Amino acid sequence: MRLLLFVFAYLLPISFAISQNVIDWNPKYELQDSDFQASRHESGGNISVYAACTVGFGYQMNGYQFMFTKNFNSKVNTTFTRNASYIIAADTISRDKLLKFARAEFDLSELYARKFRQLMFEKKNAFSDPNFYQKLYEQIHVELAARNSQLSLDTNAGLADIRLKEQHEKILAEIDALADFCKECKPKKKKD
Template sequence: MKLTLFALTFLISSFAFSQEKIVWSDSYKVSFNDFQSRESEVNSDLSSYTLHSGSIIEVDLTMSNFEFMVKKDFNNRVKSILDQRLALLAAPDTLTAKKLVALAQYDFDLSELYARKIRKEFYEKKGTFSDVKLFQDIYEKYNRELVEKISIIFKATSTEENDVFLQNEHTKVLEEISRLSDFCFDCKVPKKKKNRKKG
């Protein structure tokens, strides 16, 4: 059995975005077709299984100095994606493959949750004279948390083979995603209304 964790990808230069990169949405469901690595297969000759989820968070801060200085909302600069070219699933039977797809869906949703946490903290801490280091520090903090969380879940599900456990953890992630609805990829963070003094 082999499970590979993908760390976040922090980009300060532009990157090519291809059809193989699926941006997270609540309507998209991971399927076996997403695992486009050549090594992906269901084969009874296998004695173990392999999962590379392909879930990655990309941060793109390509902009002019002035744009960066005045920009406050970075929601659309932080992408939670599933890179189908990196996604690999190899299992000895369809039942195991189905469980691995469920685990990959959890991983994709968990990445979106941490993308929203990053967007939220970017928004709350970005000042006019902030520099890129602030973003790197925020990114690295959530990167550590994400990798630790995924490691715990992957270990628990692989040793206990507990479908109910994964479902419960997945429900918690989806609830947290919902609570951070202002920080989805294509959302505009609502501006706080200023209290007017009564004269």
């Protein structure tokens, strides 16, 4: 019993620290400068930002459960990892612009998570193979990478703040248009 208590007491802080390192996307939360905790190696006036945003998917169910499951929204996560993210900027103005760019990237990741949820909802049927999502997941990641790259080019990685604001507003409007595909939502069934 003591050993069990010791293991629990030892693992609890580790698990708490790991959970504090990852931020789940939430429409009410905006990334803060303090969320960028990776080592910052500042060098000769270079500026850069890396927001470790991820669209993840995983489920565990038996074949019977899988056959009758259509809504996988809760199985798709958009996360930001604090200790893998950084901002390097010489001044506060540049740093603020890079932070806004990272916020747009995080929202862009959620947009593509919603697109993935929508695709799965539309493509899944009772006789789908349990690995039906793999091609869809790959497709979404290719589209997300291309759009993220274009966002970076169009806004000079956030330094063109007016263009970034326009692009970010467009991303948020697209997220709103896919409201049925939020993580907690239950999409409406199509009426034929």
